[in-house]
Amino acid sequence: MIRCPRGTRDFLPDEMERRRHYEGILRDVAHTFGFREIGTPIFEEAELFIIRSGPNILDELYGFKDKGDRELALRPELTAPAIRLFVNGMSNHPKPIKVFYFGQCFRYERPQSGRYREFFQFGAEIIGSATPETDAEAIALAVSMIRGLGLTDYRVRIGHIGILRQRLVDAGVGKDDMAEILRKLDKKSYDEAEPLLEDAGVSDADIADIFAMTDGTDGIGILAGIAGEAGDHLRSVLSCLRDMGVRDVEVDLGVVRGLDYYTGIVFEAEAPALGAEKQICGGGSYTLSELFGGEKVFSTGFAIGFDRILLALEKEGAVYEADGIGAYVIPASAEMRTRATEVTALLRAAGIPTDTDIMGRKLAKAMKSASDSGARCAVIVGAKESEDDAVTVRDMVSGAQTVVGIADLADFIRRP
Amino acid sequence: MIRCPRGTRDFLPDEMERRRHYEGILRDVAHTFGFREIGTPIFEEAELFIIRSGPNILDELYGFKDKGDRELALRPELTAPAIRLFVNGMSNHPKPIKVFYFGQCFRYERPQSGRYREFFQFGAEIIGSATPETDAEAIALAVSMIRGLGLTDYRVRIGHIGILRQRLVDAGVGKDDMAEILRKLDKKSYDEAEPLLEDAGVSDADIADIFAMTDGTDGIGILAGIAGEAGDHLRSVLSCLRDMGVRDVEVDLGVVRGLDYYTGIVFEAEAPALGAEKQICGGGSYTLSELFGGEKVFSTGFAIGFDRILLALEKEGAVYEADGIGAYVIPASAEMRTRATEVTALLRAAGIPTDTDIMGRKLAKAMKSASDSGARCAVIVGAKESEDDAVTVRDMVSGAQTVVGIADLADFIRRP
Numbered sequence: 001m002i003r004c005p006r007g008t009r010d011f012l013p014d015e016m017e018r019r020r021h022y023e024g025i026l027r028d029v030a031h032t033f034g035f036r037e038i039g040t041p042i043f044e045e046a047e048l049f050i051i052r053s054g055p056n057i058l059d060e061l062y063g064f065k066d067k068g069d070r071e072l073a074l075r076p077e078l079t080a081p082a083i084r085l086f087v088n089g090m091s092n093h094p095k096p097i098k099v100f101y102f103g104q105c106f107r108y109e110r111p112q113s114g115r116y117r118e119f120f121q122f123g124a125e126i127i128g129s130a131t132p133e134t135d136a137e138a139i140a141l142a143v144s145m146i147r148g149l150g151l152t153d154y155r156v157r158i159g160h161i162g163i164l165r166q167r168l169v170d171a172g173v174g175k176d177d178m179a180e181i182l183r184k185l186d187k188k189s190y191d192e193a194e195p196l197l198e199d200a201g202v203s204d205a206d207i208a209d210i211f212a213m214t215d216g217t218d219g220i221g222i223l224a225g226i227a228g229e230a231g232d233h234l235r236s237v238l239s240c241l242r243d244m245g246v247r248d249v250e251v252d253l254g255v256v257r258g259l260d261y262y263t264g265i266v267f268e269a270e271a272p273a274l275g276a277e278k279q280i281c282g283g284g285s286y287t288l289s290e291l292f293g294g295e296k297v298f299s300t301g302f303a304i305g306f307d308r309i310l311l312a313l314e315k316e317g318a319v320y321e322a323d324g325i326g327a328y329v330i331p332a333s334a335e336m337r338t339r340a341t342e343v344t345a346l347l348r349a350a351g352i353p354t355d356t357d358i359m360g361r362k363l364a365k366a367m368k369s370a371s372d373s374g375a376r377c378a379v380i381v382g383a384k385e386s387e388d389d390a391v392t393v394r395d396m397v398s399g400a401q402t403v404v405g406i407a408d409l410a411d412f413i414r415r416p
Numbered sequence: 417m418i419r420c421p422r423g424t425r426d427f428l429p430d431e432m433e434r435r436r437h438y439e440g441i442l443r444d445v446a447h448t449f450g451f452r453e454i455g456t457p458i459f460e461e462a463e464l465f466i467i468r469s470g471p472n473i474l475d476e477l478y479g480f481k482d483k484g485d486r487e488l489a490l491r492p493e494l495t496a497p498a499i500r501l502f503v504n505g506m507s508n509h510p511k512p513i514k515v516f517y518f519g520q521c522f523r524y525e526r527p528q529s530g531r532y533r534e535f536f537q538f539g540a541e542i543i544g545s546a547t548p549e550t551d552a553e554a555i556a557l558a559v560s561m562i563r564g565l566g567l568t569d570y571r572v573r574i575g576h577i578g579i580l581r582q583r584l585v586d587a588g589v590g591k592d593d594m595a596e597i598l599r600k601l602d603k604k605s606y607d608e609a610e611p612l613l614e615d616a617g618v619s620d621a622d623i624a625d626i627f628a629m630t631d632g633t634d635g636i637g638i639l640a641g642i643a644g645e646a647g648d649h650l651r652s653v654l655s656c657l658r659d660m661g662v663r664d665v666e667v668d669l670g671v672v673r674g675l676d677y678y679t680g681i682v683f684e685a686e687a688p689a690l691g692a693e694k695q696i697c698g699g700g701s702y703t704l705s706e707l708f709g710g711e712k713v714f715s716t717g718f719a720i721g722f723d724r725i726l727l728a729l730e731k732e733g734a735v736y737e738a739d740g741i742g743a744y745v746i747p748a749s750a751e752m753r754t755r756a757t758e759v760t761a762l763l764r765a766a767g768i769p770t771d772t773d774i775m776g777r778k779l780a781k782a783m784k785s786a787s788d789s790g791a792r793c794a795v796i797v798g799a800k801e802s803e804d805d806a807v808t809v810r811d812m813v814s815g816a817q818t819v820v821g822i823a824d825l826a827d828f829i830r831r832p
Binding site for chain 2: 001002003004005006008009010011012013016017019020027028031032033034036037038039040041042043044045047048051062063064066067068070072074081084085087088089090094095096098099104106108118126129131133134136137140144240243244245292293294323325338341342344345348349351352353354355356357358359360369372373
């Protein structure tokens with residue numbers, strides 16, 4: 001028996017409809033923020049992802065050559081394609097450009113809870129603006145999406161890559177040691193960061209101060225004591241967010257994320273219910289277009305892990321019930337089949353999801369099918385009622401039966 | 417400059433929103449017919465497609481090995497994955513199972529008008545039923561989708577693979593010659609079919625009759641003269657379609673399609689405006705599940721070429737205009753920025769797509785941005801009106817300006 005490849009999933013109707021529902025919410029929220037959707041191919045030149053993420057990404061890429069010997073790869077993320085699209089086709093659009101996207105991404109990694117080889121990412125980018133308002137707009141969208149989905153237990157932490165970098169430079173960390181130390185601090189691996197900082201010649205007092213700065217507690221208080229442009233910028237972002245009604249964010253100067261890639265603010269959202277794989281969103285400001293052959297523009301963007309956020313909603317007990325079938329039409333006898341088909345077509349044309357027996361089943365068996373279908377009502381087309389242009393509507397929950405005229409049928413069924 | 421790979425496309429916002437709009441129509445129509453959506457991975461074991469389509473498909477597959485040395489392939493079509501999903505996860509669901517799907521497919525072929533290496537397919541399958549009502553249900557859905565999209569110039573041709581096969585057998589065509597002759601007749605290549613039929617020992621009278629049967633003219637009349645089960649079945653399908661209000665279909669006994677794959681009715685829809693690549697939909701009844709390790713069940717399904725049908729709509733002059741931005745909020749002065757941000761948040765919370773200046777632009781430049789954004793109105797937040805909890809709304813088409821209280825603002829903007 002052939003199954004779907006390891007790390008990929010099939011979605012049966014209940015799950016698929018749930019996913020489409022939540023996907024629709026994310027799209028609606030993005031639209032209310034004035035973001036517009038773009039689409040890019042499932043695969044790209046592998047080079048695109050190496051430029052953004054470095055050659056290590058090769059280990060995680062599903063790569064292949066096409067028959068023209070070009071090195072292609074299934075996309076592992078969507079920021080690089082979005083910026084490539086901007087460089088290729090939108091660079092002359094008025095700035096700022098606000099776009100979002102949703103689709104499958106692929107990483108060749110060990111499948112585990114909340115991690116798949118084929119996963120779904122929703123993301124947004126604001127291209128061509130570098131103001132605090134820009135960063136606030138992106139963060140507000142991310143938070144509004146999380147809230148819009150109905151997730152209640154989430155944390156959003158905002159930092160600024162420039163603040164921590166400057167603090168490390170001031171403490172004497174040189175260029176060569178910077179990346180490794182940032183990586184340890186990002187993971188809050190202080191045991192491992194300490195010897196690295198000592199080797200870099202940082203004093204014990206500075207080390208303690210750096211640890212306090214990055215441990216995620218009292219971030220607002222620490223930020224208040226930080227002078228300079230980066231500190232001012234982050235304070236302005238927080239002020240804008242307050243004006244937008246986004247107050248449930250924390251300052252955590254230890255958020256570093258993709259290191260070299262980000263240029264200013266960085267932020268992450270997590271759903272604590274998910275345990276070790278709790279990050280549901282990450283983003284920040286960056287420049288990328290110049291690496292793809294375009295002019296250098298500042299951007300702020302983020303990506304939401306759609307699979308993980310759905311998992312978080314599930315853990316919170318969120319239930320989505322699809323609308324399902326409105327009516328199941330049944331001919332009371334073989335002679336009424338034509339009439340039943342007409343009634344079915346009529347309800348469908350009225351926009352009511354309608355199913356009917358197509359297997360020639362007799363009344364009792366067809367009633368069973370109606371019940372299996374989850375239809376809210378069965379519409380029984382009998383000879384006697386048909387003479388008066390009417391049918392019998394049976395409420396599948398209460399069992400109540402009502403004779404309804406054909407002219408009123410769609411309205412009758414549509415009633416809540 | 418890195419571009420998207422040959423044969424693939426980027427979709428900029430206008431185009432993407434148009435596609436999402438039409439995708440939504442297809443999904444809505446499928447729901448009214450009681451079909452439910454499923455999802456399958458972008459890639460599958462290559463074997464799956466070879467089983468369905470034969471080894472020739474290998475030439476068109478984007479194939480690659482994963483690190484476990486499994487032969488994988490980007491999906492070239494969605495019927496095989498849908499039936500695999502049925503065998504793996506839905507075989508115990510009550511029959512008939514009515515599912516649909518939408519997504520990217522991939523074929524490594526020469527890109528040309530309406531043909532892409534990455535293309536989008538919408539399709540539906542009814543699994544576990546073989547009645548004429550089943551076939552009619554599938555055809556009616558396909559026709560309703562085409563109509564629902566607004567396409568006006570289309571042709572739907574229905575045949576039955578069994579009728580033509582039987583006619584050829586009766587005329588003396590042996591098993592070995594069957595496939596090649598069917599292929600020529602399917603393409604209506606009578607010049608090439610004639611010598612093959614002669615070599616197979618078919619009489620001139622039979623050849624003339626077979627050509628008349630397959631040339632697509634007077635199909636209904638020809639069908640009337642055909643006895644036997646297959647003829648009865650096709651007549652019943654047409655009768656069901658009439659009951660469903662689907663009368664604009666033709667009988668064409670020359671429709672053959674995938675040869676060995678189909679077992680009963682076969683149908684195609686075309687949009688003549690597209691010229692050589694005019695086929696927009698194809699389907700029929702088949703069995704496939706037993707080849708994937710499941711029990712043998714009869715199915716009827718079809719696929720719609722989403723890209724081609726959009727091209728056909730475009731050629732018919734169909735225009736889709738996205739809703740776009742409802743309001744663009746502008747602070748009249750720097751002091752009013754906080755207030756403007758609050759107004760923006762308020763409109764967004766009310767579900768109105770709202771944009772605002774995030775680049776610190778002054779009034780005149782911000783008005784230009786509002787105009788660029790295509791917003792229906794600009795909301796100007798000035799100091800004087802703010803004292804009365806009001807703003808100035810400028811209609812971007814007429815230029816008319818109205819002072820509106822904040823409490824009424826969302827309703828005012830929502831008014832058509």
